[in-house]
Amino acid sequence: GESVGLHLPTLSVQEGDNSIINCAYSNSASDYFIWYKQESGKGPQFIIDIRSNMDKRQGQRVTVLLNKTVKHLSLQIAATQPGDSAVYFCAENRRGNKLVFGAGTILRVKS
């Protein structure tokens, strides 16, 4: 079936380095994507979103890239900090369908 999945279940980075979290989606009809961050014991927190008519969107220290040709989404975090340690979920929203969440990637930041 159609799904949103993550390539890497765990990513470890050194504090100050840039992080890249990847996500693959299988439905080319998906038109809206969201990244969520979930810290331990807390609810998922909205980070950034992107529509399918864009290939890049920037926020504060975060950038989301969308490659529709290969159905790939990535979240880049600049100058990763210990507070960035969390589970990151990508979610896919298709017109006429419900939001579908990926399995999640654990980001560990080493000091």
Place this chain on the structure above:
Amino acid sequence: DSGVTQTPKHLITATGQRVTLRCSPRSGDLSVYWYQQSLDQGLQFLIQYYNGEERAKGNILERFSAQQFPDLHSELNLSSLELGDSALYFCASSVGHGLAGGLTDTQYFGPGTRLTVL
């Protein structure tokens, strides 16, 4: 703070019991979604209500039920509890009905209720 509130924060109960979890959506949001998150699974969508009516059902057990009230708050009722029901239960809300595929469907999550069944 997302603006979504959930009570209680923690709940400990015994097998066979029944509990009610409560959620208040963000001001102006009409949709409420319920999710279950256990240690070995991701976010499992349970059910959605939009403006008081059930909109979509996911992997919700027959022992579970929910409703959305006229003031748009929602309650998730879990009955005949089993050990395997121990999990985090999240509520999320959005402006829209979840089918437009855009900003109005972005879901904002509450802090969750941690349910422990002993």
